[in-house]
Amino acid sequence: MATTSKIEWTEQTWNPTTGCTKISPGCKHCYAETMSKRLRAMGTEGYENGFRLTLMPDRLDEPRKRRKPTMYFVNSMSDVFHARVPFEYVDRIFETIEKTPQHTYQMLTKRADRMAQYFASRPVPPNAWLGVSVENRRHGLPRVDHLRKVAATVRFLSVEPLLEGLGPIDLAGIHWVIVGGESGPKARPMKLEWLQEISQQCRDAKVAFFFKQWGGWGADGTRRSKKSNGREFQGRTWDEMPAQTEVA
Structure with missing residues (x-):
């Protein structure tokens, strides 16, 4: 079901x-896997299969029932472009998106090549924002090139968890960058200089920059609770959102 989200950059x-499989280091401590197991143990409807990939056709019409314009994060517990999600089913997801122009949909994937393949023969609805995860250089940065091939009104990068310095990032055609450290008991640290490097590149390229969290490690390299480390960077909270753009 559609639920109110605690994620800072979305609403629902x-x-x-639901469910997914791990394909890169960013998946190592997947919050969705942990949450799926917890929901299954609680007997929550829709999580009978735990984290095994499952199509949920009974949920396809949920956004059509909501008139109030809403920002939806699509598949926070899965990946729309997983290889075992048939394109015919993805078509049904985007049919709902097209039929609800009052909403904005944020869609994030680690399978950027399959996303580019899907949209090679299909238009992107103007109310769909498309993004890729960028956790490191080897696995994350190549996804940006696939994303750039897709003519979306907003293209964004979710640099979370940031696991290493990324070096120069080609931000041409990118409208929004979200950065965050990892949280949880096994969180890997994010270094201040990695974050500074990305934020400066966003400013230079005039790309909206959103800092989501420090996670389990603070700016000083000390382990604390996620709440204690907070979200401030350079003395402020960075909540920039992308401006709606023309498809390019």
């Missing part, structure tokens, strides 16, 4: 599929 989550 909508999960027409």
Whole structure:
């Protein structure tokens, strides 16, 4: 079901599929896997299969029932472009998106090549923002090139968890960058200089920059609770959102 989200950069989550499989270091401590197991143990409807990929066609129409314009994060508990999600089913997801122009949909994937393949023969609805995860240089940065091939009104990067310095990032055609450290008991630290490097590149390229969290490690390299470390960077909270752009 669609639920109110605690994620700082969205309002609601909508999960027409649940479950996933790990494909890169960013998946190592997947919050969705942990949450799926917890929901299954609680007997929550829709999580009978735990974290095994599952299509949820009964959820496809949920956003159509909501008239109030809403920012939806699509598949916070899965990946729309997983290889085992048929394109015919993805078509049904985007049919709902097209039929609800009052909403904005944020869609994030680690399978950027399959996303580019899907949209090679299909237009992107103007109310769909498309993003890729960028956790490191080897796995994350190549996804940006695939994203750039897709003609979306907003293209964004979710640099979370940031696991190493990324070096120069080609931000051409990118409208928004979200950065965050990892949280949880096994969180890997994010270094201040990695964050500074990305934020400066965003400012230079005039790309909206959103700092989500420090996570389990503070700016000083000390382990604390996520709440204690907070969200401030350079003495302020960075909540920049992308301006709506023309498809390019």
